[in-house]
Amino acid sequence: MGSQGGIGQSKEFLDLVKSIGEARSKAEEDRIVLGEIETLKRRLVEPGIPKRKMKEYIIRLVYIEMLGHDASFGYIHAVKMTHDDNLFLKRTGYLAVTLFLNEDHDLIILIVNTIQKDLKSDNFLIVCAALNAVCKLINEETIPAVLPQVVELLGHQKEAVRKKAIMALHRFHQKSPSSVSHLVSNFRKRLCDNDPGVMGATLCPLLDLINRDVSSFKDLVVSFVSILKQVAEHRLPKAYDYHQLPAPFIQIRLLKILALLGSGDKQSSEQMYTVVGDIFRKCDSSSNMGNAVIYQCICCVSSIHPNPKLLESAADQIARFLKSDSHNLKYLGIDALGRLIKLSPEIAEQHQLAVIDCLEDPDDTLKRKTFELLHKMTKSSNVEVIVDRMIDYMISINDNHYKTEIVSRCVELAEQFAPSNQWFIQTMNRVFEHAGDLVNIKVAHNLMRLIAEGFGEDDDTAYTHLRSSAVDSYLRIIGAPKLPSVFLQVICWVLGEYGTADGKYSASYITGKLCDVAEAYSNDETVKAYAVTALIKIYAFEIAAGRKVDILPECQSLIEELSASHSTDLQQRAYELQAVIALDAQAVENIMPSDASSKEIEIDKNLPFLNDHVERAIEKGAQPYIPESERSGFSNASYLNSQDLHDIPPSHGLRFEAYELPKQPSVPLTTPPISIGSSNELIAVPEPAYDRGNQAAVSVPSSSNSGPAEVKLRLDGVQKKWGRPTYSSSSPSPSAAPSQDTVNGLTVSNGATSVTPAISKGRETTYEPTRKSQVVEISPEKQKLAASLFGGSSKQERKSSLGGGHKTAAKPSGGHGAETSVKKMAVPAQQPPPPDLLDLGETTVATSGPLIDPFKQLEGLLDMVEPTSSTNNHGDVNATKVPDVMASFGDTATAVEHGGNHFSSIEDVDNLMSGLSSATTDVSSDGGIATPQSTAQISKGPNLKDALQKDALVRQMGVNPSSQNPNLFKDLLG
């Protein structure tokens, strides 16, 4: 075929392409394109352009757009071209619109009608072109317009159409999951399509669906495993081979799916072990594609319930990757190592030198991946080296996106594993200095709090030492030009609190520095505010200590300037400062006790000092306050809400059906409103707001006539994120507490399951460190680095890794981890625990029995975990499996009996093709007219599909005579 088969392009166009090709600079290219745009603008408005010419113009528009220029002036012509009856033109039109328009473009509405028509075309090529456009252009709002037709096309006789229809549905699912949620069974059916291409395409939406909701697809594990097995055994048509590998792209998709399904599910995982092991063994490791499959296998192995044998083969493959000369394979090796390291921490050890080589590689991509790995294997023993390296690298790069990422990693590691306060503060200073603008403000607050509280040591001298060293370091840094705002805030706060605390620096020295900061960064109000507040503190401490306050002239002028500031916040601070200075020592001691930043401030919520005022008001005839919980009806209402909120139907974008008629409230009013003024307003206002977007049937409670609680409110459609309405907050809703509990319970078992394998793993497999042999030719510098990264003595490390999560969680170097956990128990107002394996363990301890030794608790947990988790899984699988299998494969099963007559020859062979094809007959027989079609097709003989099947069949028989195993397909067909 080749290039001659195209349309005769005009000389003009060829010249254009040529001149662009010869352009020496971007500027010259731009000039040419701009000229072309002018030409086209002129030409397109000419009357009576021949269609052939028009087609070329459209292609030229595509060309312009491809080169990065705006061709929107011609979009409408492309849209018009899709309406054309000529296939060539229509195809060009569709190509152009899919390239031009994003899904939110206004012109799409003009194409929807054409697409609808074309989807019904009896020419499958037109249908294909339309489906291509559907995938790109149809947006959430227009999905309903084409959905029925696309679903119908799932049963089209051309596999190319079925495939594209599947992909279109997949796209719909990505855009609006609710729009196709009722079509899941279609995907399951297509999995049994007799065309491997369609089957392969179906894996895409299934992967997505499973990603969202693993549990409802557990019944398909058997099918996926059996498909993967057959694919790996070379049972698909040869056309799907890629570099002698059997359908590797399909294998990879299946492995991704299995990884999801087997994650944390022992029973499902066990079904996969054999096939994954087979692929490990069989896969050709000399080709890129083979390695891609092997890499996916490793990912799968590291995700499913661990199996020692598979982990071993995975480790072998990783070793091969890392030893390879190819950077690509090294990269994958590092990545895979990062995945496996959680399951068997000891495997990193044998690769330490390879890892260090990658870290020092000039290739940035590889280096970053290695940092990712190091991040995963950081412990308190190697945190200093790793964070140091990360910061060095962070300073050396310009890419802000990656900088932010690596900064957050540094901070996270430093907070988690800091060996000493000193180190932590120094590290943070470096981070703030070089990338302060990229750091989350919370990090700064944590740092301040750390300096204020220390790590919870009792030792007072360590405390003060920490603070004075912080003050020292900040006074050193403060003069540096252009410090990030966040860092300056920290500096100001620390100087204000502790600048004069140890008596080393005089108040005037510190205040002078603070004024300098406020002056140097006069655009930054936040910094200025921090500086002024720091000044207030310094002066207050001076006054309290009985010293005379000398206000430096520059401070004086700063205060004056700020008291006339446009910012009310700054103004108020300035006035407060002046007020404080005017007070005597006694009063100052009261309002600003020194070193009180971390003291608890007690607030009497009853606000007793207002009692007089209230009594006076009541005497004057005011209504007494009724607590919310005692107001009638309220508790009811809140109960109702909390119930309804739990089952919300998925919301749709636009509604295409008519609204229901409004109903009268069914329950008559029983309780009259108590106090019109307060309660009614409180309720009537929020409710209608919740109902927005809800289709119907709500009689809006108006404040004049409604007994608020008794009216049944329709709350479906209310989104959970709004939470419970505020008025019920004082009386905890009945469901809140238990649900919290179950959440805890669940997470605990989750966390624990993933801990256990790691531990058992550690005991079962031990690797002989291969270091000895390598050490010979290694430079001492690298060895040193290796030792510091991977821990000098392997035994010690291994022990701590055996200890699993809890040790590190409980006492990262006796640091803040422990401290925070203690505090967490003490403080009732607890934040929701972060999704961390380690922390979850702690929270349970806190909730179940606050004063029991956390170690013992954890040990107990670990022992229990194995049985409980596995029984859970059993229950789960059994419960979901049975009905689902019946539902999804019920019709497939009947298909076998049904189609048996026609297909007896094929049916005997138990390969993928045959089983699947009998399944399709059923589908078509559902369709009524389709049955004769498919039979006709078979009787007709020389047909493309038939030929394909025969081809497969013959090869099947020839290559694999031992495959007459009827059991294989039992799995698939239930």
Place this chain on the structure above:
Amino acid sequence: KSNTHGPTSSKNRWLFLSNACFFSSPNRTEISARIILPLGLPSPELGTAGAYSQRPSSIMIHFVCLISRQGKVRLTKWYSTYTQKERSKAIRELSGVILSRGPKLCNFVDWKGYKVVYKRYASLYFCMCIDDEDNELEALEVIHHFVEILDRYFGSVCELDLIFNFHKAYYILDELLIAGELQESSKKTVAKLISAQDSLVEVAKEEASSISNIIAQATK
């Protein structure tokens, strides 16, 4: 004047202190109300050990572009939504990074939290942007798959073929990838479809007659 000016009662002290510690951010409560967050706030990817961090999404190709060694664009196809401005910027940035990379380095580069996988064929770079968590080597083979199909179609393809027949390359790409996914992994099938489209009219006629035949039979 406002009551904060005469700070004598304990209430005022609280006002002051809370101001002194925190005033501008929603984090005010964190310290003043003594709600202790764990210092080690784990990032989600670290925190959820096994399950989450390793979850692959379906392979999603965000865009494909072909760039010549001189940095000229030969083909672009965007599967995710980008404005024209973002497109130009992406191409500019990527060609800067990719064209300057040495020959022995990995075929992957980080780009704004995504991975761009590229491969050079003669004077042409094929680039493909995928999710960070995805299988890079697979994407590399998708590129190669595409090149093999082009090669088969044009008969030992060269850059000139693509320069003058870029629209054909688009048609081929449309049969290979759809909605950012690999839709067909059989070269034969793709080739068949493309040739069917090239001889569009004849096939269409034949199809029409055979379908009407079938319908005629069915309705008899």
